[in-house]
Amino acid sequence: MKLSFEGVFFTYSTGVRALDGIDLSIGSGEFVAIVGENGAGKTTLVKLLNGLLRPDGGKVVVGNWDTAEYSTAQLAGRVGFLFQNPDEQLFERAVQREVAFGPRNLGFSERKIASKSMSALKTVGLADHAEDNPYDLAPFERKLLALAATLAMDTPVLVLDEPSIGQDAAGRRRIGRILRELHTMGSTILLISHDLDFCAEYAERAVVMANGHILADGLVEKIFAQNDLLQRAAVFPPQLVRLAQALKMPTAPLKVDQFVNAYSQWHRRKKRA
Amino acid sequence: MIRIKDFCYWYPGQDQPALDGIDLEIPEGQFCGVVGPNGAGKSTLCYALSGFAPHFFHGTWEGELQVGKRDVPRSTLGELAGEIGLVFQNSFNQISGARFTVREEIAFGLENLGLKRKEIERRVEETLALIDLEALAERSPFALSGGQQQRVAIASILAMQPKLLVLDEPTSQLDPRGTQEVFKILDKLAGRGGTTVVLVEHKLEWLAAFADRVITFSQGRIVLDGSAKKILADEKLLKLGVGQTQFTQAAAAVQKKKFIPRSRPLPVTLKQAQKFFE
Ligand SMILES: Nc1ncnc2c1ncn2[C@@H]1O[C@H](COP(=O)(O)OP(=O)(O)OP(=O)(O)O)[C@@H](O)[C@H]1O
Ligand SMILES: Nc1ncnc2c1ncn2[C@@H]1O[C@H](COP(=O)(O)OP(=O)(O)O)[C@@H](O)[C@H]1O
Ligand SMILES: [Mg+2]
Ligand SMILES: [Mg+2]
Numbered sequence: 001m002k003l004s005f006e007g008v009f010f011t012y013s014t015g016v017r018a019l020d021g022i023d024l025s026i027g028s029g030e031f032v033a034i035v036g037e038n039g040a041g042k043t044t045l046v047k048l049l050n051g052l053l054r055p056d057g058g059k060v061v062v063g064n065w066d067t068a069e070y071s072t073a074q075l076a077g078r079v080g081f082l083f084q085n086p087d088e089q090l091f092e093r094a095v096q097r098e099v100a101f102g103p104r105n106l107g108f109s110e111r112k113i114a115s116k117s118m119s120a121l122k123t124v125g126l127a128d129h130a131e132d133n134p135y136d137l138a139p140f141e142r143k144l145l146a147l148a149a150t151l152a153m154d155t156p157v158l159v160l161d162e163p164s165i166g167q168d169a170a171g172r173r174r175i176g177r178i179l180r181e182l183h184t185m186g187s188t189i190l191l192i193s194h195d196l197d198f199c200a201e202y203a204e205r206a207v208v209m210a211n212g213h214i215l216a217d218g219l220v221e222k223i224f225a226q227n228d229l230l231q232r233a234a235v236f237p238p239q240l241v242r243l244a245q246a247l248k249m250p251t252a253p254l255k256v257d258q259f260v261n262a263y264s265q266w267h268r269r270k271k272r273a
Numbered sequence: 274m275i276r277i278k279d280f281c282y283w284y285p286g287q288d289q290p291a292l293d294g295i296d297l298e299i300p301e302g303q304f305c306g307v308v309g310p311n312g313a314g315k316s317t318l319c320y321a322l323s324g325f326a327p328h329f330f331h332g333t334w335e336g337e338l339q340v341g342k343r344d345v346p347r348s349t350l351g352e353l354a355g356e357i358g359l360v361f362q363n364s365f366n367q368i369s370g371a372r373f374t375v376r377e378e379i380a381f382g383l384e385n386l387g388l389k390r391k392e393i394e395r396r397v398e399e400t401l402a403l404i405d406l407e408a409l410a411e412r413s414p415f416a417l418s419g420g421q422q423q424r425v426a427i428a429s430i431l432a433m434q435p436k437l438l439v440l441d442e443p444t445s446q447l448d449p450r451g452t453q454e455v456f457k458i459l460d461k462l463a464g465r466g467g468t469t470v471v472l473v474e475h476k477l478e479w480l481a482a483f484a485d486r487v488i489t490f491s492q493g494r495i496v497l498d499g500s501a502k503k504i505l506a507d508e509k510l511l512k513l514g515v516g517q518t519q520f521t522q523a524a525a526a527v528q529k530k531k532f533i534p535r536s537r538p539l540p541v542t543l544k545q546a547q548k549f550f551e
């Protein structure tokens with residue numbers, strides 16, 4: 001499902017202008033990383049997609065819906081949302097009920113609710129915790145539970161605000177695989193993350209934000225190789241890109257195997273020369 | 274500075290100890306990183322070092338845990354407050370909510386320490402400048418982005434100038450520049466200031482660049498302990514679920530292809546990686 005922001009402004013009641021003229025359109029099935037400094041407006045931007053916040057100028061469109069004409073509850077059927085802070089999202093007393101909450105609100109049948117929530121719990125690796133109280137879970141498990149609750153709603157658009165924080169390497173990989181799988185199935189994915197190594201590995205397109213503006217927008221391999229641009233958004237290129245730059249290799253590898261291939265070629269060429 | 278001997282800790286009602294026979298000595302002024310998979314006991318170590326386990330979480334413990342001259346589990350949280358600072362894993366919970374502005378929030382902990390007004394003001398301004406919060410000083414700590422809130426949580430502990438700083442994933446929401454700044458601040462405090470720093474962190478690249486030492490937790494025990502560069506290059510980290518930097522992963526993959534001899538030690542920082550591949 002496609003998304004668009006057309007001339008969007010947003011100012012908090014405190015007077016802070018968090019979004020200062022945003023134009024952005026995202027095609028159906030795209031996997032977009034949104035990166036940029038703390039306070040850039042990333043979270044504010046995506047909260048407009050499901051009506052948690054309403055723009056005070058411009059238009060936000062989800063599929064063929066102008067969000068101004070739809071309630072948060074209606075938009076929840078289209079845009080699944082993983083909060084930066086899971087405490088904003090979790091309030092049931094059992095893990096199972098937490099995951100069933102969203103599908104039930106969307107009016108799914110009891111059978112579909114049961115199957116969607118169980119499979120979402122399995123996907124994130126929390127099936128054994130179905131009966132537990134979410135408050136007894138460790139922080140990283142609460143984040144995974146919030147992700148399961150988001151997945152169970154089966155929305156065409158997924159917004160993930162910092163999904164990998166607090167996760168160990170195995171957890172990051174698990175989340176990455178889940179996102180990749182959803183992407184192959186055609187979901188439209190917006191990933192907000194400060195972990196550029198993670199973004200590089202999974203996303204296709206990158207949007208760089210600073211100070212309520214979009215600084216740049218393009219293919220990950222192009223954007224993540226521009227140090228000066230990223231610097232203006234308090235971000236550094238991924239480790240492998242920095243390494244390739246330090247070695248004066250002509251490419252910007254995003255994954256370990258890409259680096260290895262590029263290095264092998266470069267190494268051979270250098271040997272011959 | 275820190276002396277832990279055969280320390281075990283059980284959360285209330287648990288049979289399995291979350292800390293299972295910890296022996297650890299950390300000298301004054303050391304910058305010590307802590308890594309480990311989720312659930313390994315890293316946060317519990319932080320709680321034990323700061324007295325929150327057992328004084329806040331209750332539960333039972335045995336063994337010895339001393340910070341400086343203080344017997345931590347036998348001291349009250351009040352006695353520990355000025356000496357040991359803990360930045361919680363979840364910065365959303367650290368904001369006291371007792372004050373209206375960021376400036377007041379940072380002053381709050383200092384007031385509780387009973388410092389003089391002048392000293393409080395001096396430290397607040399110093400800390401705001403140190404961690405780049407001046408522009409947000411008059412804002413409500415709740416009307417901030419996640420990363421900005423995390424900065425406030427760090428600042429309110431730094432302002433107290435504890436001899437031991439314990440930080441549990443303090444940079445998880447910070448942008449890369451903010452992360453680097455926090456590491457630089459901790460490095461300075463440890464190096465010249467003599468503050469002892471215990472830092473739980475998943476960002477291995479920065480640990481490699483700044484920490485003196487890295488200890489690795491698994492299932493409530495310390496399983497690896499040594500210099501940051503040695504531990505972070507250890508391939509056991511992969512099996513443990515800690516992972517490795519992409520510098521290290523790329524180097525190991527290239528070694529497998531025999532472009533580079535096996536004898537060359539794996540790099541953990543950008544500088545080392547550059548040398549490794551050249
Ligand atoms: N609830 C709020 N009330 C008032 N201002 C807010 C609120 N939440 C965020 N802001 C402000 O709006 C701006 C954008 O914040 P936002 O949360 O969108 O940033 P972000 O890019 O998600 O940052 P981070 O990487 O730290 O999560 C910042 O100046 C922030 O201080
Ligand atoms: N408040 C608590 N009550 C009961 N058990 C807990 C609590 N906090 C952590 N645990 C358990 O203690 C162990 C260590 O957890 P923790 O210290 O949070 O690990 P880490 O910080 O390395 O992820 C885990 O088995 C976890 O489930
Ligand atoms: Mg945010
Ligand atoms: Mg922890």
